[in-house]
Each structure stands twice: as C-alpha cells, then as structure tokens.
Amino acid sequence: MKIVAVTACPTGIAHTYMAAEQLEMTGKKLGYQVKVETQGAMGVENEVSAADIAAADAVIFAVGVPVQDRERFEGKRILEVPVADAIKNAPGVFEKLKAL
Amino acid sequence: MSLEFTFTFPLPNGLHARPASLLRDEAVRFSCATVLHNGRNGLHANVKSLLSLVSADFRLGDPARLTMEGADEGLALPALEAFLRDEFPGCDSPLPEVAATRGVGFVPRLIAASGAAFYRGRPVSPGFAVGAVVVADMPGLPEGCPGLATDAVAEGVALEAAIAAVTGELHASMTSAKNTVEREVLKAHLAVAKDPEFAGKARDRIFKEGRSAAAAVQEIAQVYSEILRASESVYLRERVLDIKDVAGRLLRQLSGEPIVAGLTLEAPAVVMATLLTPSEFLALDRRFLRGLVLSEGGTTSHTVILARAFGIPCVSGVKELHGVLKPGITVLVDARRGLVIPEPPATVRRYYDLDERRYAERAGRVAGFAAKTGATADGRRIEIAANVSSAAEAEAAFGKGAEGIGLFRTEMLFMDRPAAPSEEEQVAEYRRAVTVAGSRPVIIRSLDIGGDKPLPYLNLPKEDNPFLGCRAVRFYGAHKPMIKTQFRAILRAATDGNVKLMVPMIGHVDEVRVVKALMEEARAELVAEQLAFNPDVALGVMLEVPSAAFAIPELAREVSFFSIGTNDLAQYFFAMDRGNPAVADGMDPLNSSFLRLLKKITDDAHAAGRPVGLCGEIAGRPDLAPLLVGLGLDELSMAAPLMSGMKAAIHGLKASDCDRIVAQSLLKPDAAEVRALLRETAATVSGDMLHPELIMLESEAASRGEVIKELTDRLWLAGRVGDADVVEEALWRREDTYSTGMGFGVAVPHCKSPEVIVNSVAVLKMKTPIVWNPSDSAPVGLVILLAMRDINGADTHMAVFSKLARKLMHEEFRDRLRDESDVKALTVFIRESLNV
Numbered sequence: 001m002k003i004v005a006v007t008a009c010p011t012g013i014a015h016t017y018m019a020a021e022q023l024e025m026t027g028k029k030l031g032y033q034v035k036v037e038t039q040g041a042m043g044v045e046n047e048v049s050a051a052d053i054a055a056a057d058a059v060i061f062a063v064g065v066p067v068q069d070r071e072r073f074e075g076k077r078i079l080e081v082p083v084a085d086a087i088k089n090a091p092g093v094f095e096k097l098k099a100l
Numbered sequence: 101m102s103l104e105f106t107f108t109f110p111l112p113n114g115l116h117a118r119p120a121s122l123l124r125d126e127a128v129r130f131s132c133a134t135v136l137h138n139g140r141n142g143l144h145a146n147v148k149s150l151l152s153l154v155s156a157d158f159r160l161g162d163p164a165r166l167t168m169e170g171a172d173e174g175l176a177l178p179a180l181e182a183f184l185r186d187e188f189p190g191c192d193s194p195l196p197e198v199a200a201t202r203g204v205g206f207v208p209r210l211i212a213a214s215g216a217a218f219y220r221g222r223p224v225s226p227g228f229a230v231g232a233v234v235v236a237d238m239p240g241l242p243e244g245c246p247g248l249a250t251d252a253v254a255e256g257v258a259l260e261a262a263i264a265a266v267t268g269e270l271h272a273s274m275t276s277a278k279n280t281v282e283r284e285v286l287k288a289h290l291a292v293a294k295d296p297e298f299a300g301k302a303r304d305r306i307f308k309e310g311r312s313a314a315a316a317v318q319e320i321a322q323v324y325s326e327i328l329r330a331s332e333s334v335y336l337r338e339r340v341l342d343i344k345d346v347a348g349r350l351l352r353q354l355s356g357e358p359i360v361a362g363l364t365l366e367a368p369a370v371v372m373a374t375l376l377t378p379s380e381f382l383a384l385d386r387r388f389l390r391g392l393v394l395s396e397g398g399t400t401s402h403t404v405i406l407a408r409a410f411g412i413p414c415v416s417g418v419k420e421l422h423g424v425l426k427p428g429i430t431v432l433v434d435a436r437r438g439l440v441i442p443e444p445p446a447t448v449r450r451y452y453d454l455d456e457r458r459y460a461e462r463a464g465r466v467a468g469f470a471a472k473t474g475a476t477a478d479g480r481r482i483e484i485a486a487n488v489s490s491a492a493e494a495e496a497a498f499g500k501g502a503e504g505i506g507l508f509r510t511e512m513l514f515m516d517r518p519a520a521p522s523e524e525e526q527v528a529e530y531r532r533a534v535t536v537a538g539s540r541p542v543i544i545r546s547l548d549i550g551g552d553k554p555l556p557y558l559n560l561p562k563e564d565n566p567f568l569g570c571r572a573v574r575f576y577g578a579h580k581p582m583i584k585t586q587f588r589a590i591l592r593a594a595t596d597g598n599v600k601l602m603v604p605m606i607g608h609v610d611e612v613r614v615v616k617a618l619m620e621e622a623r624a625e626l627v628a629e630q631l632a633f634n635p636d637v638a639l640g641v642m643l644e645v646p647s648a649a650f651a652i653p654e655l656a657r658e659v660s661f662f663s664i665g666t667n668d669l670a671q672y673f674f675a676m677d678r679g680n681p682a683v684a685d686g687m688d689p690l691n692s693s694f695l696r697l698l699k700k701i702t703d704d705a706h707a708a709g710r711p712v713g714l715c716g717e718i719a720g721r722p723d724l725a726p727l728l729v730g731l732g733l734d735e736l737s738m739a740a741p742l743m744s745g746m747k748a749a750i751h752g753l754k755a756s757d758c759d760r761i762v763a764q765s766l767l768k769p770d771a772a773e774v775r776a777l778l779r780e781t782a783a784t785v786s787g788d789m790l791h792p793e794l795i796m797l798e799s800e801a802a803s804r805g806e807v808i809k810e811l812t813d814r815l816w817l818a819g820r821v822g823d824a825d826v827v828e829e830a831l832w833r834r835e836d837t838y839s840t841g842m843g844f845g846v847a848v849p850h851c852k853s854p855e856v857i858v859n860s861v862a863v864l865k866m867k868t869p870i871v872w873n874p875s876d877s878a879p880v881g882l883v884i885l886l887a888m889r890d891i892n893g894a895d896t897h898m899a900v901f902s903k904l905a906r907k908l909m910h911e912e913f914r915d916r917l918r919d920e921s922d923v924k925a926l927t928v929f930i931r932e933s934l935n936v
Contacts, residue, residue, distance in 0.1 A: 010837050013850045013886050013898075017905035018842060025909060041852070041888070042898050064837065087909070088843040088877070 003027060003097070004048045005036040005060035006067050009083045012040030019062045019086035020046075026090035039068050048072075058097050062086035102169035103177045108161060109138075110189040115158035116339055119191050120150050121291045126183045132170025134180070139163030149297030154339060155327045186562045207439065208825060209832045210805035214447045219418050221393070223438040224404045227413030228456055229370055229391025230432050230444075233425045236373040236380060249312040256306050259299070259313040262353035266293050266346065285406070288339075292346040298324070314354040321347030341403060345377035365389060370433055372425045376403050386410065391433035393440050395421055415440055437825070450802065451809065458813040458824075465817070469747040470501035474736070476729055480755035484747050485541075485737040487715055491532035494542070497740040501747070504541040506663065506737020507602070507715040508533060510586065511549055519557050523585045523592075530593035541598045543663065543737075544590050545642065546615075547583065548572045548604040558582075567677070572605030577614060587622040594634035601637050602663060607645035612658045615639070642715075644668035649701050656708030663737070664701060666716025673697060689718050690771040690778075695727065699766060702732045713737060722749035726781060729753055730762030757781070782819075782857050789900060792927045793818050794862040801864070804872050808832065808849060811862045811885045820887070822855040827887060830855075839873035841880055844914055847872045848905070850886035860887045861904065863917070863926070882918055884908065903934050 005023050009015035020036040027034030037048045050072070053059070059073050061080040067073075079097050086093055111119055127134045127147040134147035138156045140163060145156035147166070158164065166184070168176045211218060249255045270290045277283040292298065298320060305316035325340045365371075365388035372393045373380075381392075381403045392407055392414040407414040413435035424442055425431055432441040432452060441448055474484035485506030486497035490513075494505050513521050513529060521529075534542050549555055550571020558579065563569035576583045590601050603615050616639065626633045641648065641655055644665035648655065652662070666689060671678045673694060674687040688694075698714075705712040713735030718724055720738030722745050728736060729750060738746060761781055765774045794814060801807040808831050816824040830851035834840065841847045862885040869879035886901050907913045913933065920926045 011834055011850060011852050011888075013852065013888055013901055014840070014848045014905045017902040018848070018909055021906035021909040038902070040902065042902060082838070084838055084842075 001031075001057045002033045002055050003035075003058050003060060004052050004056040005034060005062060006039060006048070007036060007083060007086065008039040008063045008065050008067060010064050012042075015064065015083045015087065016040035019083045022087050022090045023060065023062065023093070026094065030091070030094055032094070039063075039065075044068065058100065060086070060093065060097060062093070101173070102167050103173045104165055104167040105177065105181055106163065106165045107184055109158045109164045110160070111158075111191075112160050114160070115153055115156065119188065120153040121287075122191050123183070123188065124148055124150055124153065124291075126180055127176075129179070130168070130170070130172045130176035132168045132173040132176050134176065135167050137165040137167070139165060146297055149300075150291045150295045151324055151343075152295075152297045155324065157327075186559070187556060189562070190566075191556075207437070208451065208809075208828060210451045210803075210809065211439070211441070211448055213805070214445050214451075216441050216443075216445050216448050217424070219421060219424070219440045219442075221415040221418030221438050221440060223414075223435045224416045225392070225407040225412060225414035225435055227391070227411065227435050228433065228452060228459075229413045229435070230430065230449075230452075231368040231370040231388075231390040233427055233429050233431050233442075234365060234369045234371050235425065235427050236371055236376055246312050247315040248310055249306070249315075250310075252307050252310065255311075255313040255316075256303060258354060259302055259306065259316065262313065262317075262350045263293060263299060265353045266349045269349065285342075288342050289346050289349075292342055293349070314351055317347055317350045317354065341375050341377045344375065345380070348377065348380070370431050372421065372431075381406055386412070391415075391435065393418055393421065393425065393431070393433060395419060447803070447805075450806065454806065454809050454813060458817055461817055466744040466748050469751060470744045472501075472747055472751065473503060474747050474750055476750055476753045476755045476758070478754045478756065480729065482729060482733060482750060483713070483735040484743050484750075485543075485713070485715075485735055486740040486743060487737050488533070488740070491529050491536075493740070494533035495536045497743075498536050498540070500740045501743055502540070502740060504543070504598075504735070504737075505533060505537065506543055506713055506719075506735055508542060508544040510545060510547055514547060514549065514555055520555075520582050520585070523589050526586060526589035527592045530590060530599075531596075534593050534597035534599055537597055539598055541600060543600045543602050543640065545602045545604055546573075546576075546586055546590075550575055567671070573603050573611050573615065574605060576618065580618060584618055584622050584625075587619050588626060588633075591619075591622060591626060591633040591635070591637055592631060594637045595632050599634065599637050600640055600661065602640045602642050602661075604642045604665070605645060605668075606641045606643075606655070607647045609651055609654045609658060612639075612641065612655060616658065643701060643712075644672065646673050646697070649697055652701065652704035652710075653708055656705065656710045659710070661711050661713070662701070662705050663713040663715050663735070664698065664733075666698075666714060666718050669697075669716070670694060688771040689716075690724075690727075690765075690774045692766055692768045692770065692774060695731075695762070695765050695774070698731050699762065706732060711735065720746055722746055723778065725749040726753055726758045726761045726778060727765060729755055730758030730760070730765075732759075779857065788931075789859050790861045790863075790927060790930055791818065792923050794820075794860060795923045795926055796862070796864045797921060797923065798867045799864050800867055801870070803870060804835070804847075807847075807864060807866075807870070807883050808835075808885075811849075811864055811883070812887075814862055815856075815860055815885075815887060818860075820856070820858040820860045821853075822857060824855075826855040827851065827853050831885075831887075835873075839875060841872035841876035842908070843877055844911075845869060845878045845880055845918075846882045846884070846908060846914060847876075847880045848884050848886065848908065850888070852888045852890045854890040856887045856889045859889055859898075859901075861885070861901075861930075862887070863930075865918070882914070884917075900934050904930075907933055 007016045007019040016038050017040060020038045023036050024034055035048055035052055036046060038045045053072055059076045059078045061067050061078060062083045064083045077100055079100055081093055124147060135144050136147050137144040138158055141157060143156040145152040147153060166180060270286055270293060274283055274286045277286060301320045302316040305311040305319060306313060321343050324343050328340045365385040367388060368390045369388050370391040370393060371384060374395050376394060389412055392412055394416040395418050404414060404416060413433055415433055415435050415438055418440050429443055432444040474482045483503045485504040486502040487507040488494045488497055488505055489509045530544060550566060550569060606612055623635060638660045640661035640663060641659050642665045643649060643662050667678060670687045670689055676683040676687045678687060702712050711734040714733050715737040719736040720742035764777055768774045796814060799810060801810050808828055812824045812828045815821045821827045830853040831849050834851050840849045864883040866881045869881035872880040916929060920929060
C-alpha cells in the first residue's frame, strides 16, 4: 500500500518533523510505502508530487494548522489526525487508515 | 498706591517648593506686601509665604501678576522684576524621573496560575523583597492631645517652641546629611516649617477658635494637603509629603510622642503606606527594611528617590491594598515587574527563588570582571573608567574596578551655594580623588556651566537659546578670576597623581589658546607664590561641538588627548534638543552618519598620535560594545555601576570582528540596519546552538512551569535571550495549543520569539520525573528546549532543529541522552548525531 502524508504544526519547529519521522518509521515497519511532506519553518520539504498523489492509496494529514495546497489531494481518501497523535501513537493512526 | 507687573509663568514643573523658596527669599528683602496673582485660576499668594505660593498652583504658561504695596515698593519692583526675568526661569532643575522598568505589569504564568492574589503597581526602585508587613499611616492627632484648649496663650507659646525646635532639628540634619538628595528634601521641609502663613493660620486657630496647638497644626496641615492634592500637577500633589512630614515633626514636639511610633522594625519588613514621608523613610531601620509598597506617590517623590539611592525595592501606585496587607502577614514585592503578592503560596516563593538565583548568578559572573582590565578576547586594550561628580563618588568607583576617572564633573561643587567654592576647598576635593586614584588617571573637566545650568552668583545674562549660547569655555573669558582659581586648584591637587584637565565645549583652536594662556597665568602665579603644583598636567579637549571634529589636526598640536561627549555631540550634530521628547528619538547614535563622524574623530586623533576616549551615555551600553571597540576608542568612561558589565561584554569580543562590524556599519543607510547588523553579529559570533552551559543535569524543578523557567533563565544568563519573561511566555503560548510532551518521558517545549538572540538548544534532566501534562501517558524526565529567533526565511540552524526533532523519535537516541551523565560527553554526542 502506498501512502502520502503531510505534517504541519503551529510553530513548525518540532512536531512537524517528529511526526514525519514517526510516520516514516512506523509505516516502514508495517510494510507500507510512505512519503511524508513537511510544512514547517523550513517551508515545504520533501514535497509530494502529483504523481505521488495519484499513485497513493490513502493520504494522512497529521496537522495542527491548515494544509497548504490542500486541493492537490481532492478525490483521495484522507485521514486527518492531530499532529501529536502521529508522534505518540503512529500505529493507531495506521489502524484508523485501514478502517477508512 | 501699589505697583505691579505681569509675566507668563516660566517653569515646566510648576511653582513647587524649591523655586518658590527662591522667589520668597527675594521678596522678604523688602518690607512691602507682595502678592502674586494667578490669572488662570483666580488664586493669589502671599509671596513671603512658601505654602501660599505653592498653593496658588502655578503652571507653565499661566498669566501671572505681581503686586507690591508698601514703603519700599519702588525698590522692590525693579529687583523682583529682574529676578523673575533673569534668574527665575532657570532656577528649577527637574528632579530625576525614575524610568519605568521593562515588562511592567507582566505576570508570569506560574504566578497567574498559582491562584495567589496579586496587585499591580509601578516598579519605581527595582529589586525583590519578602518581609512582614508594617503599616505606616497618616499621623492623626496624637493620643493625649485634646482638640480644644483653655489657655490660648500657653498653646501659642507651645506652638512657637515646637516650630523653633523643628527648625533647629532640620538645620542640624541638613548639616550632617551626606546625600545631596537628602539635603534637598530637608531644605524643602525647612521652608515649610518656617513658613509665615503656616504659623499664622495655626495661631489664628489657637487664638480665634480655641484649638490646641496640636489640633491647629494637624488641621492646617490637612487644609494645605487638600489644596495640594487637588492640584493638577503630579509634582505638587507629591509635595503633600513635605507638609505631612513637617506636621508630624511638630506633633511629635507638641505631644512628646515619636512620629513613627508604629514603625520600629525588628525583623525583615516591608513597609506599606499611603504615602511615606522622606523623614519617615530615613527613620526606618535599614537593617530590617526590605521593601516599600506605596498606594500613592509617583515617580518623582523624594521618598522614591531616596529609596533608589539606598537600593530599597519599591512599588508605588498600588491601589486597593488597605485591609489586604494586614500588619504582620508575609508579603512579596516584585519591584522589577511591579507586583505585590500577599501571603505568597509555595509555588510563587519557588518561582521567585529561581528568579533571584538568576540575578544573583549574573551579578556574580559580572562581578568577576570588576578587577580585570578592559580588553577584548584577542587582547586589544580599552580602558574602562568612571564618570563622577564628587570625590566621594570617585572613591566608590575605584572600589568597583575603575581604571581611571574619565570625567570628573566639577559643576556640583559650584551649584546650590551663594558663592563659588574657594581654591582651598577645590584643592581638597580634587586631591581626595587623586589620592585614591594613585597612578590611575583622573580627568577633571573644568566648569561646564552656562545658560542651561546657571549659577545665581554669576548673573549670567538670559539667553534665548542657552544651548547655543555662552556656556562652558565660551564664558571663561568673562569670568577669568573664577576659572583661573579652578585651574590653580587642579594644578595644585595634581602634585601626587596622574591628573589631566579637560575643557568642555571647545569648537575651535582659538578657544584652546585662550585656555592655555589662562593656565600659563595660573602657573606663573603659583610659582610666584611658591605653592607646590604639578606643571605637567596634560590638557585635553572634550569633543562635543561638531566643528571641533573637523579641527582635530590643529587641536592635536595644542592638546594631548580627546574625549568624545556623545550626548551633546549628537544633539548638536542632529540639531535636536535631547531634552525634547518630540524630537529626542530622532537622534539615534546608531545612525551611520553619526558613526562616520565618530570614526573620523578616532582616525584623525590617532593619525595625530593622540588618544581618544568617549564619556557619553553610550559608553556604558554592552549592546554597542562591538561598535565602541571597532571605532578604536582608547578609553570608555561611564556611570560606575555599568563598568563590570561593559568589561564582561568587551572580554567576549574579538577586536578583528569589531573592526569588520564598524566597517560594515559605516556603509549602512540607517540606524535600523546598523541595529540589525549588531543583532545578526551577536547571533553568529556566539556560535553553537548547543553549548555545555545549556545542559542542566539533576534539576529539582517540581513542575512544567519551573522547568520552563529554569531553562529560559539559563538561556538568559548565557546572553542568548533578551527579556526572559517574554520568551517564557512564548513557550507557554506554544504549550497552550497542545502539550509538547511527546510520550517516552520526553518533552520538547519550543518557541519562536523576537527576544531570542541566538538560536539555541537547551537540555534539562530531572532528578525526579514530573507530570508534564495530565494528558501525557508517562512522567517526563528529559526536556529538550528549542528556542528560535523570529526571522523570516529558512535559517541554517533550522535544519539542525528539524534533524534533532527527527532524531528524538528514535529510541536509541533518547536512551543515550537519558543515560549519559557527563555534560561534555553529552554535548559531543548531540553535536555528532546532528553533524554540527
């Protein structure tokens, strides 16, 4: 299963990157192919392309602020969770995604 | 018949005690009745009564009419007219305003959340205090003093005796007072005690209304207090204190009771009062006096000025305290933030323990620099000297590590007296400073007086524009004997020391030649009189007139050193009155045009082989240290308390960096960009985001709030944040959105704030893990704080922050952080993991 995700938090200093790392780590462990775009103080990094989105089976938004260019993901299955959930309970996030 | 003339009231602070007493002194020389009418409010005053004058509530610009009626009215008119025109407008030097502290009214989260009641006021004398409340209230009629009396004559005699006793008491205190502020206060009180109208009205009550002397004094004091309190001038309202003070002294005389009977301090105390009079303040036992809380009393009251002089923390203007601060309860006074907290709970006490610890630690660090010589890290010498106004101050300055006296102002010696000081008096004062100095230099500035700082005995003509008029060296020619006496005194005091003479307001080399001729005369006289003196006193010029900055080569042929007086130099350079708040903001010394002027001065002086110092206010600003060093100044002279901080700042700099910063500053278009450059430099020069100093092990913090406080204080001590309160609040704002506890026993509080100077990572490990947030699953034992500057665009440090955030998700990384107990090893490990 291919998953794309976006992480973003209010100051963009810590949680954005912690959540990204956790989703990548946990996803890999669970056997998913995960690509995470970070929208933080450094700006947008590891941007997911239109092709990435098209190929993805599902989308995770682990955010505390609105996602930039959200319209890119129109028509996809999207799970939106608080950014802290992705950090503290990433396996739970993937569980929810399966149930979607 | 009567005579009169009209004028516009000229004093910005209104007609308060000091100018009123000068006017009265003029009027009492004549026997005619003299009345001053205020056309604005219809009040009129007996000019021979200070209280009557003060009560007429004159303010700047009021239409005033003076009438004289009596035998010598023809003599009085021209004399008073001349006085009011020539001397009166310049006779009032405003009392120093106490600047409000930064962060006023700020209530730290921990205190707000503690549930403790707190009251806000103005922090007017900074510091922190805890003590038991002692309440000092207005003196009422002393016990045992009846309101009515049967024997009016006896009461009248008692009143006269009390007035005589209080007058004598005040005279005696004035003679022994060492502090000039204290002397000024006593002078004002003496004027009230001797006021004819005060005594006259009290006598009326005794003889016409059958009141006792004590009741009469108390009632008259009340009447005047009410008049003054209704005044629109804050300054006059605060003079209620002076009346209350004198009334209290009189009542004590009349009743035999001590005026401040309830104010015997036996344990650490915070004194709480509506108003506290200066003599009540001075009567308090300062061994136990920890702080003051005043519900009235602004920033210019004599009591507040005394509190500052003695270093007693004071919060004023605290309303609604009566009934709350009961005698004996413990109260905490935060005279930095302007908070008063009765019966502080343990959490609040702990917060302030931490707060005090940071101030004590900083004072300790800076104090370590007091004994050092001023030099940069790479060894460029820059002498750190003190600005003083008396020998006593010079002695204190050497005790604080002064490498010299860069500016000994001599005006104080000449002011507030009927005639100029004698040569012997001057020799004694200068020699006292020279003796303490030993071989260290003492730069004595000759008299800097003129239209803006008049001396009553000089009869200087009134000028429309005194700052551009006949001040300092420009009036020496007309007062040669007085100046020659000062030169003689300086030459004589210099026999045993390294004394230099500096002349103010030089604009042109001709003025130096006049001064040198006068010095030559002084030397010749001393030789003829066979008096011992030092013929080799170096002569220097204070650079404060822009024309002198463009005459350095020829000045250097005549004198041996320069010192830049930036306060006046900036005012003349920008053509802005530094006393006028409407324009004063515009004269920013960071303007590159001004920096270019300073650079030209130092370059030209050095090219001529002459040293150049700086003795304006900017000399004591650590934030400008890179510029001052980079300009190549040889000496910085400042208020003594600032010296250690300046030495510390300079020791942390490299001269080569400073030279580069100045070179870049000179190319900037405005002050804002120079300021930005300084901040940018502070951020990069300080280097690493993570420094061993920012790692704290075995913290005993008991809550999230204490952890945040400890970490921000650590950043503050390391000079990485400006206002720690603001950064603390920014961290809390971030906590408000959702907990920064991330599970695994780790929390990562973080913020972006304009008060962050250097991007920083700080680490704190708990002795005992704490609950970070109730929603967290595990208690937190490891805290990593990220503090980031509030600038737009990506920052090289940001990549490190994001890398660290990612690393923290890895168990092995966290375990290593938790297990490593050596600060150095921990620093190395984190740096290596992040490739920094």
